[in-house]
Amino acid sequence: MTVNGNSAQGHAAPTINDVASLAGVSKKTVSRFINNSPMMSEATREKVSVAIDTLGYVPNPQARALALRRNFMIALLHDNPNAKTVVNFQKGVLSAIRDTELALAVRPVDRESPDLLADVESFLTKQRPLGVLILPPISERSDLVELCQRLEVNYVRIGSTPLDTSEHCVASNDRQIVCKMVGALIRAGHQRIGFVRGPEGFRSPIEREGGFMDALSAANIEFDPDLIYRGNYRFESGVLAGQQLLNRETRPTAIFVSNDEMAAGVLHVAHELGIRVPGDLELLGFDDTGTASYVWPPLTTVHWPIEEMGRLAALKLVPEFVGDGAENEDLNAVIVPSHIVERSSAKLNLKDAKLL
C-alpha cells in the first residue's frame, strides 16, 4: 500500500472544498494553512492538517497560478554553446527542487537575435515563472536583468565572477583558480607558456585571462604576445590555436587553454604534428565537463562547479520552496569554489604554493 489514497474516490482529485468541509472550516482557512499563514490557532491548524492528510489533498498549481498571477515554475534562460554545462546545471537545479511542486522550464535563446528581449518578455509575461536562472554568457546582459526587474520576475545570474548582489548571483572565481593552476605549472618548471583565450565580449574569458596574467606576473615572467591565440571556446578554434602555436620554431613548453573543448583541439594538432603530450608539451584546460577525461591524454584542468552552482542558484531563487533541509545553507555565499583536477596532460607543483 503506497502513499496515495485518492484513487479510491472515483479518481477525482480532492479540492480545497473537500478539505474544508471535512475539517469543518471555510476554504479560506484551508488556504491559510496551505500558505502557512501565522494567523491560525493551533487547534484549527491541526484539524486542517488531518483533513489534508486523510484526503491526500494536493493544491492545484494552476488555480494558484491564476489567483497569484505566478506560475509554479522556474525558468532556465541560456544561450550556451556547451551542452554539458547546461545539463549539469539543470541537474543541480533539479536536485534542489526535486521534492517541491515546482517545474523547471528550459528556455534557450539566441544571443545574436535582435528579438532576444522581445522573446524573453513574451515568455516571461505568458508563463510568469516564479523566477529565472540566467546562465552565462547572457547572464552578463544588463538589459535582460532590467527586463526581469520591470516585469517583477525574480532572477539569479550565474557568472565567472560576481555580477550582482548576493541574492541575485552565484559565481565561480575563475581568475583565482586559474592563477593558482598556472602558478603550479610555473613552479613545475615552465617559463614559456602559451595561452588560448576565449571569445571577445564576455566575462569568463577575461577572468581566465586575468588569472593567467596574474600567475605570470607573480612569477615575474614577461608574457610574449606571440604566445596568445584568441579562440571562441569551440573545438575547431582549438585546432586553429594549435596550428598557430605549435607550428613555430620555438614552441611553448606548456599551454593554458581557456576551456577543455579548445584544449581537445590543441591536443588534436599536437598529435598530428607528433608532439608528445606530456613530454614535449603540457596542456591545461578548464571546465572538466566530460571532454577532459575522454581525450588522450586526459586533461589536467579546473573543475568548474556548475552543478553545485545550479543547486545554490535554485536555493537563492526560491528559498521558500526548498527550505526543508536547507535552512542552514548560507544563502549569502556567492562564490562556489572550483578545484584543480590533475590528470595526465600536465604535471603541476601544487605543494609549494605560497599563501594564496
Next chain:
Amino acid sequence: MTVNGNSAQGHAAPTINDVASLAGVSKKTVSRFINNSPMMSEATREKVSVAIDTLGYVPNPQARALALRRNFMIALLHDNPNAKTVVNFQKGVLSAIRDTELALAVRPVDRESPDLLADVESFLTKQRPLGVLILPPISERSDLVELCQRLEVNYVRIGSTPLDTSEHCVASNDRQIVCKMVGALIRAGHQRIGFVRGPEGFRSPIEREGGFMDALSAANIEFDPDLIYRGNYRFESGVLAGQQLLNRETRPTAIFVSNDEMAAGVLHVAHELGIRVPGDLELLGFDDTGTASYVWPPLTTVHWPIEEMGRLAALKLVPEFVGDGAENEDLNAVIVPSHIVERSSAKLNLKDAKLL
C-alpha cells in the same frame, strides 16, 4: 516602435473582457475566436481579430490551464546518462515549439528508484502537461506508458526501434545502420572484428548488437565470442573493454563499439598500449554527440539524429500548436534516418554496398 502596444495602458495586460468590449461581443465569442471554433460568422471573426491586434491581447495560459485542466507545457522525461543526448533532444523540441506559447519542462527521473512511478504520477497530476516526451531508456518501460494512459496524458516515446504506434513513437533504426557500417568495414578488409556491447536490459544495445551480427552473417563470418565485451555505455567501461580486447595475443583488427564514450575509452587504452589507430586497429563508434570529434583520432561513427527526433516528437505530441509551417510534414513517419560519418578512426568501403 516595436510590436507591443500594451505598456501604454498603465501596464496591465489586456484581458479577454477588454477585447470583448472593444469588439462589442461577449467574452465567450472571443474565446471561440481564440480556440478557432468554426461556429462564427466572418464578420465577427474579423471584428474580434482587429480588437485583439489593436490591444496586443495574449490569452492568459494560467487561466486556460485552470479551465481546461491542462497546462500549456510539454514535459521531457528522461533518465539519460548522456548529457549531449538530452540537450540535443531539447534543442530539437524547442525548435519545434519556439513560436508557440508552450513551455518545455524537464523532468529527470531515477530509473533505479522504486518511487519512479509515484514520482512521475505526482508530477503529471500536479503539472498536468499537455503531453510527455519519453527518452530512452525509460521509454521502454510499459508501466510508464500505462500511467500516461491512465492519467490521460498524451505521450511520445523515443527509441532505437519502433516501440509503439506511429502517433506515439519516434525511432531511429540502429540495427540497420550498424549493419550497414559494419558491412562497409568488412568490405574494407576486416575479418576479425571486436564488439563492445551496451548494458543489459535495454533495447538500443540489443539493436546495435543485432546490426553487428547481421553484418557478420551477411558476410559469412563466424563471430568469435571472445571478441565481445559487455559494457555499460560509460567511458570507464570502454577502458575495461579495451584492456580486455587489446591485451590478447591475437587482437581484433577492428572494433565496433556501441557508443562513442566507450569508444573513447577503448582509444584511451590503445594509446596506452602504443597501438596505432588507425593502422594497428580501426575503431567504430555510435552516437556522434561531440565526443566522436573531440578525441584523437576522430571517430568514424553513426550520427544518431536525436535532435531531429526531438523536433518530430514535439510535432507528433502537439501538432495543433506547431501546425503553422508543419502541416505538410509526415507525422506518420516513425523512423528518422541515421547516417554514417566517416572520420579517421576507421576506413570504410561504403561504395560496394550491395542493395540494402
Next chain:
DNA sequence: AAACGGTTTGTCACCGGTGTCAAAAGACTT
C-alpha cells in the same frame, strides 16, 4: 404570418484557488 431548422451569439455557472474586509471569538480592562 407563423412555424421550423440551422447557425451564430450570449448568459451564467464553474475551474480551484486567493484578496479584501467584515464578523466572530478571545483576551484584557475598567
Next chain:
DNA sequence: AAGTCTTTTGACACCGGTGACAAACCGTTT
C-alpha cells in the same frame, strides 16, 4: 458585565478563461 483591543475566521468577489445550454438570428417552408 460591558467595553475595547487583538486575534482568528468566514463571505464573497475575483483571477481569466471555458463548458453547457438557452436565446437570438436567419433563411425557408407552409
